[in-house]
Structures are given as structure tokens and as C-alpha cells.
Amino acid sequence: MSGRRTNYRGDLRYKRWYKTYFFSGSLFILIFGWSVAHLKISPRLFWEGIPHFFNLVTEMLPPNWGVFSRGKILWSILETLSMAFAGTSLGAIGALFFGLLGAGNISPSKVIREATKRLLAAERSVPPLIYILLLVVVIGLGPFAGMIVIAMGTVGMLGKLFAEAIENIDPKPLESLESTGATRIQMVRYAVLPQVIPSLIANTLYRFDINLRVALFLGVVGGGGIGVNLQMAMSLFRYADALAITVVTLLIIWVAERISDYFRRRVIGQEILH
Numbered sequence: 001m002s003g004r005r006t007n008y009r010g011d012l013r014y015k016r017w018y019k020t021y022f023f024s025g026s027l028f029i030l031i032f033g034w035s036v037a038h039l040k041i042s043p044r045l046f047w048e049g050i051p052h053f054f055n056l057v058t059e060m061l062p063p064n065w066g067v068f069s070r071g072k073i074l075w076s077i078l079e080t081l082s083m084a085f086a087g088t089s090l091g092a093i094g095a096l097f098f099g100l101l102g103a104g105n106i107s108p109s110k111v112i113r114e115a116t117k118r119l120l121a122a123e124r125s126v127p128p129l130i131y132i133l134l135l136v137v138v139i140g141l142g143p144f145a146g147m148i149v150i151a152m153g154t155v156g157m158l159g160k161l162f163a164e165a166i167e168n169i170d171p172k173p174l175e176s177l178e179s180t181g182a183t184r185i186q187m188v189r190y191a192v193l194p195q196v197i198p199s200l201i202a203n204t205l206y207r208f209d210i211n212l213r214v215a216l217f218l219g220v221v222g223g224g225g226i227g228v229n230l231q232m233a234m235s236l237f238r239y240a241d242a243l244a245i246t247v248v249t250l251l252i253i254w255v256a257e258r259i260s261d262y263f264r265r266r267v268i269g270q271e272i273l274h
Contacts, residue, residue: 056239063247064240073229073245077252079143080225083218084211087147091154092204098155099162105174106166106192108184117163123156128214129221136222146223150211161203162196169195201267205260212253 173191219227
């Protein structure tokens with residue numbers, strides 16, 4: 001009897017494994033195989049392209065640092081930083097507003113809360129490229145369109161994070177203020193913001209790091225900034241100029257990250273101390 005039980009248990013484990021992994025694994029293999037065939041992935045083509053890569057590197061070296069003697073390039077770098085900073089700041093303000101509407105413990109009603117969450121989810125599902133293409137038609141090329149795209153992307157991401165941070169606060173201060181007849185604005189001012197501000201600042205700084213890269217990408221597709229100069233240099237086969245612009249851009253992003261990390265650690269440390 002014990003042998004039969006052991007075999008029966010073994011059969012059950014095998015059936016569970018079969019149902020859990022075999023079907024999903026087979027589906028993954030089929031989709032992956034179709035994708036490889038559809039994209040015509042060829043290691044031979046990659047191998048044959050390696051010499052062209054080295055030819056490109058040869059044409060890029062040495063970088064043409066003289067490109068920065070033109071004031072326009074430096075202005076474009078400042079434009080990219082401004083796009084990221086202004087877009088992040090405006091987006092964070094909008095995200096705080098929607099975060100308050102979407103948080104279950106502070107939202108005025110369930111209908112508003114659910115509508116806000118659906119709106120934020122819909123906003124996050126649209127890639128920045130779609131936004132910039134639409135805005136270029138509406139308001140034209142330039143950093144203003146890029147800044148709006150960055151702000152919209154920031155609202156979608158930070159709005160969700162802000163709502164979750166607000167929902168996880170200590171409920172006791174809220175309950176105390178509510179029992180005294182405080183208004184919703186007073187509850188937000190004295191019970192919600194003091195608890196979530198460190199988290200909001202840390203997440204906003206993290207989003208700024210992302211938006212700096214987004215600003216570079218948006219410039220390539222018409223959003224203004226240094227991305228326009230990079231795209232122009234590559235289009236005109238000025239590869240030495242493109243390498244110099246790329247190196248300086250990466251250096252600026254690295255410095256901005258270090259500054260952002262420093263302030264984020266300070267904010268998170270203060271949160272732990274409190």
C-alpha cells in the first residue's frame with residue numbers, strides 16, 4: 001500500500017508540474033522561435049557588421065572637442081537640463097495632486113479614487129514617442145513639447161508611487177484630526193504631508209535621473225536640446241562631433257546622478273531618523 005501511495009503522490013507531482021510548466025514553457029518556446037524567424041535574426045549578419053563598427057570608431061576618433069566652441073552646443077546642453085528639471089518639477093506637482101485623489105485613505109470618494117487610478121494607468125501605458133509626435137503637430141518642434149512629454153510621463157509614474165506612499169502612512173494622525181472636525185485640506189497639511197514628504201522628494205529625484213535620459217531621446221525625435229545636435233551630427237556624418245557630444249552628455253548625466261543620489265540619501269536618512 002505504501003508503494004502505491006508513493007507512486008500516486010509522484011503522479012500527482014508530475015501532473016502538477018506538467019500543468020504548471022509544460023504548457024507555459026512550450027508556449028514560450030513557440031513565441032520565441034516565431035520571433036527569431038520573423039525578425040530574421042542572423043549571427044552571420046552581426047559578424048559581418050563588426051568591421052563596419054570598427055570603421056565607425058576609427059572615424060569618431062579623436063573626438064572633435066572644438067564643436068563646443070560654438071555657443072549653440074552649450075546652449076543645447078542647458079536646454080536639455082532645463083527640460084528635465086522643469087518637466088520633473090511640474091510633473092511632481094501634478095503627481096501629488098493625483099496621488100491625493102487616488103489614495104484610498106484621503107480621496108474624496110471611491111469613484112474619484114478609481115477614476116484617478118485608471119487615468120494614471122492609462123497615462124503610463126502611452127510611450128513618450130507617441131506624446132512627442134502628437135505634440136510636435138500641435139505646438140511644433142522644440143524643448144517646450146519635450147518638457148510637456150516629460151511632465152506627463154512624470155505624472156503617470158509618480159502619481160502611482162505618491163498614492164501608495166499616502167495609503168501607507170500612519171492612520172492615527174488622520175483619525176485624530178478627523179475627530180476634531182478638521183477639513184480635508186487641514187488633514188493633508190498636518191497629517192499626510194509631514195509623513196510622505198521624504199518619500200516624495202526621493203522618488204522625484206529618482207525620476208529626474210530618468211527624465212534626463214528621456215530629454216536626450218526626445219531631442220533626437222524633435223523635442224529640442226542636445227539630442228538635436230547629436231542627431232544632426234550623425235546625419236551629416238560628423239562622427240567626431242557626435243562622439244564629443246556623446247561623451248560630454250554622458251558626463252553630465254553621470255554628474256547629475258551623483259548629485260541626485262547625494263540628496264536622495266540625505267532625504268532617506270532623515271526619514272529613517274524621524
